[in-house]
Amino acid sequence: xxxxxxxxxxxxxxxxxxxxxxxxxxxxxxxxxxxxxxxxxxxxxxxxxxxxxxxxxxxxxxxxxxxxxxxxxxxxxxxxxxxxxxxxxxxxxxxxxxxxxxxxxxxxxxxxxxxxxxxxxxxxx
Numbered sequence: 001x002x003x004x005x006x007x008x009x010x011x012x013x014x015x016x017x018x019x020x021x022x023x024x025x026x027x028x029x030x031x032x033x034x035x036x037x038x039x040x041x042x043x044x045x046x047x048x049x050x051x052x053x054x055x056x057x058x059x060x061x062x063x064x065x066x067x068x069x070x071x072x073x074x075x076x077x078x079x080x081x082x083x084x085x086x087x088x089x090x091x092x093x094x095x096x097x098x099x100x101x102x103x104x105x106x107x108x109x110x111x112x113x114x115x116x117x118x119x120x121x122x123x124x125x
Contacts (some may be wrong), residue, residue, distance in 0.1 A: 002027030002114050004098050010113050011117030012088055016123075020083040022098030022116055025079075029079040030054070036072060036083045038094035041079060045097070047107040051081060061105055066092075088123045094118050 009071040024036070036048040048070065050061045057076035062070065071084040081098060096119050099112035106112065 002029070002032065002100055004100060004114060004116035006096065006098050006119040007114040007119045009096060011122045011124065013125050014088060014090055014123055016088050017084070017086045018088065018117060018121060020096055020098075020121070022081045022083075024079045024081075024100065027100075027114075030076045030115075031102055032100040033102070034072075034074060034081040035099045035101075035106070036070075036081075036096060037099060037109055037112075038092075038096045039118075040094040043094075045109045047109070048096070049083070050105040050107070052105070055081075059077070061107070063107075085121070088121075090123045090125045093121060093123050 002024050003026045004024050006022045012018050025038050035050040039045040047063050049072045051072045069087045076082040098116045100114040101112045
C-alpha cells in the first residue's frame with residue numbers, strides 16, 4: 001500500500017513551465033511504475049506519461065499530445081516522481097494525478113490501484 005500526494009500545480013501563461021511533484025509514502029517506492037494522468041472538466045481521465053521503477057535507461061512512454069514538451073523523472077531516494085512541463089498550452093489545463101502500479105507500465109487508468117488527490121494546472125492564453 002502506498003499513498004501519493006501531488007503538488008506544484010497553479011496558473012501559468014501559455015508557453016510557460018511548471019514542475020509537478022508526487023511524493024509517495026507507506027510503500028517501497030522503487031517497486032512501482034509511476035504514471036501521470038490528467039482530467040479536464042467534462043472529459044475522461046487521460047494518460048500523460050509513465051516511468052519505470054528505476055527511472056534510468058528504460059524508455060519512458062509519453063502521450064503524443066505532450067511528447068517533446070513534458071518530461072517525467074523520479075528520485076527514488078526522495079520517494080518522488082516529477083513532471084516537468086514546458087511550452088504549456090491552454091489545452092493542457094486539467095487536474096493532474098500521479099498513480100502507481102507494480103506490474104509494468106500501462107496507459108490505462110483502471111490498471112493503476114494507487115492514486116493521488118490531484119493538483120490543478122491552469123494554462124491561460
